[in-house]
Amino acid sequence: MQRRDFLKVVGGVGVVAVAPSLIEGRLYAEDGTLYTSYKKVQLTDAEGKPLLASQLDKEVNYVFNYPYAGTSCMLIALPHPTEKNVKLTSEDGVQYIWKGGVGKERNIVAFSSICPHQLTHINKSDTFISYLKTGGKTMGCTKSMPCHDKGEVIVCGSHLSVYDPKKGAKVLGGPAPQPLASIVLEHHNDDTLWAVGVLGADKFHEFFRAFKPELKEQYGGKRKAKKLVKDKAQTVTLAEFTKDIIRY
Numbered sequence: 001m002q003r004r005d006f007l008k009v010v011g012g013v014g015v016v017a018v019a020p021s022l023i024e025g026r027l028y029a030e031d032g033t034l035y036t037s038y039k040k041v042q043l044t045d046a047e048g049k050p051l052l053a054s055q056l057d058k059e060v061n062y063v064f065n066y067p068y069a070g071t072s073c074m075l076i077a078l079p080h081p082t083e084k085n086v087k088l089t090s091e092d093g094v095q096y097i098w099k100g101g102v103g104k105e106r107n108i109v110a111f112s113s114i115c116p117h118q119l120t121h122i123n124k125s126d127t128f129i130s131y132l133k134t135g136g137k138t139m140g141c142t143k144s145m146p147c148h149d150k151g152e153v154i155v156c157g158s159h160l161s162v163y164d165p166k167k168g169a170k171v172l173g174g175p176a177p178q179p180l181a182s183i184v185l186e187h188h189n190d191d192t193l194w195a196v197g198v199l200g201a202d203k204f205h206e207f208f209r210a211f212k213p214e215l216k217e218q219y220g221g222k223r224k225a226k227k228l229v230k231d232k233a234q235t236v237t238l239a240e241f242t243k244d245i246i247r248y
């Protein structure tokens with residue numbers, strides 16, 4: 001099984017490497033690691049069968065809900081391996097390390113779709129935030145930015161925040177105050193994919209407060225939307241999940 005390694009302070013003396021799925025609760029240690037464990041959930045296809053990493057089409061925006069029934073996430077098999085051990089900083093100044101993608105090519109990544117600027121997110125009616133594939137153009141990338149005429153970025157069309165998925169959704173431009181929260185994945189020897197936790201500062205609580213009418217319409221209410229996902233998370237393409245994909 002391919003796992004992400006984290007550092008955990010033990011008794012204030014030393015550190016040990018632990019797998020994310022073995023961590024319980026919140027890890028907010030002296031080494032700057034910002035990680036919250038949730039239920040270990042297997043990603044499945046639309047028919048409920050285990051989703052295999054080798055089945056993912058590159059640069060297709062897939063969607064699954066995690067860690068809550070009403071919080072959508074994006075899953076992407078990037079065209080190239082990601083960078084490793086990227087240092088990121090949350091809005092309140094906490095630093096953490098994003099270890100990189102998983103899979104044989106280390107190119108599979110997952111992020112919460114909730115934009116930390118004003119909580120734009122992937123929903124079932126219309127979606128302003130999504131991955132822009134190679135060669136795609138966006139108003140969010142100016143000529144002075146490395147993503148100009150290149151694509152391979154996540155763009156929030158609401159206010160043109162741009163994130164680099166190869167670097168843990170690091171902010172490249174726009175008003176976003178911090179990276180998208182990363183969904184930590186495990187890739188097993190049988191090629192299955194599992195979500196095990198969230199790395200970085202999330203916006204889940206603000207999201208639930210802000211979108212009560214939407215949660216009632218799409219998930220039957222805030223209480224149902226806040227239920228933790230258990231065992232399995234169905235994964236579909238963005239085009240299958242949402243009615244209208246809006247890009248700028």
